[in-house]
Amino acid sequence: MGADRTAITEAERVVVKIGSSSLTTTRGGIDDSRVAALVDSLAKVRAAGRDVVLVSSGAIAAGLAPLGMPARPRDLARQQAAASVGQGLLMANYTTEFAAHGRQVGQVLLTVDDVTRRAHYRNAYRTLHKLLALGVVPIVNENDTVATHEIRFGDNDRLAALVAQLVHADLLVLLSDVDALYDGDPHRGEASAITDVHSVDELDGLDVGATGRSGLGSGGMQTKVEAAAIATGSGIDVVLTSAPQAPAVLAGDKVGTWFHRRAARRSTRLLWLEYATDGRGTLVLDDGAVRAVVERGASLLPAGITDVAGDFTAGDPVDLLDGDGAVLARGVVNFDASELPALLGRSTKDLARELGAAYEREVVHRDDMVLLRRGRR
Ligand SMILES: Nc1ncnc2c1ncn2[C@@H]1O[C@H](COP(=O)(O)OP(=O)(O)O)[C@@H](O)[C@H]1O
Ligand SMILES: N[C@@H](CCC(=O)OP(=O)(O)O)C(=O)O
Helix, strand or coil: CCCCCHHHHCCCEEEEEECHHHCEECCCEECHHHHHHHHHHHHHHHHCCCEEEEEECCHHHHHHCCCCCCCCCCCHHHHHHHHHHHHHHHHHHHHHHHHCCCCCEEEEEECHHHHHCHHHHHHHHHHHHHHHHCCCEEEEEECCCCCCHHHCCCCHHHHHHHHHHHCCCCEEEEEECCCCCECCCCCCCCCCECCEECCHHHHCCCCCCCCCCCCCCCCHHHHHHHHHHHHHCCCCEEEEEEHHHHHHHHCCCCCCEEECCCCCCCCHHHHHHHHCCCCCEEEEECHHHHHHHHHHCCCECHHHEEEEEECCCCCCEEEEECCCCCEEEEEEECCCCCCCHHHCCCCHHHHHHHHCHHHHCCCEEEEEEEECCCCCC
16 A cells, blocks of 8 residues: 555655666657656746756767767777767756746766765755755766766765755655566566555665666666665655656655655765765774774774774775774875874874974864764674
């Protein structure tokens, strides 16, 4: 049967993510009728006074046909070239379609850096909130043309979950080419749809594929379940369904799979730090620092660090390890890797006296740090 969907119809701010496979075809590039249908349903949501943010994939897929590429290329440079061509085409389509409903759209291209560094994060936050206040529909994608392997979100499902956090959405709708999460890949055999998920732990042992059928998208169902875990874990309901079902979902019909929100909201920036980044280096903590950081939630000072590895600069995310190499936390580091060896084991007072007040700062401030569940990575 499935649970009552009042919470879904009452959502005032909705992030909708649509995958490449629902917007484009390998041969024809963008499928105009699908874009038009999506925009039509989103424009209705907007007209009903609900805020909408669209996270749209499809830049790479849309660029394939114009560049004569027969399939999604494997190498990054070709993907980036396709994205560069395709993103413009995609936005041109959205701009025209939304204009027909009297709506402006705004392009927002994000990289991981834009949201994990504090100053950049504030910019992205401010811009998205201002666009919504102006009645504009922000259309978000990863900035594929400049993102390298190291700094990629990689898939837009995770990006959508993090954007939902960033704009304080009540609801995230993931649109794909299947109408629900099934207990096995429905394109490979008999499978039953799952109507409600109260905890993604319920899905342990289920066959959730990492590749899609179309060959256009990335991540398959696995990245959607991960995105649902991120969003629900931070207080946002998630519904997964196919693009044609979008109006039905938003009207509260019992279609698709509803991942019920679990926890209260958490700090958005720390969520990005935990889920959107990988550490660019490691800091090994002595036992006292481990206790201070883990048990007392203290900042990390040079005195508690025994070893540094990696090539990072101030502002990068780094992993904090205990003496056995277990990852305890991730934080934004305030020093370059090259500066740290000379400071290790020394008190901040000493350093300030010898090198100046600038050296009194924490290596990782407590507000820029998130404790990781042991064994998660
Ligand atoms: N348990 C499952 N339930 C539903 N779909 C699944 C499952 N496991 C694998 N899949 C596959 O995942 C595909 C969707 O992934 P993908 O093509 O990456 O989508 P998108 O482009 O929308 O991000 C579906 O077409 C389906 O074949
Ligand atoms: N930024 C990429 C999206 C990659 C991606 O995650 O695609 P999908 O699995 O279809 O959501 C693009 O626009 O092509």
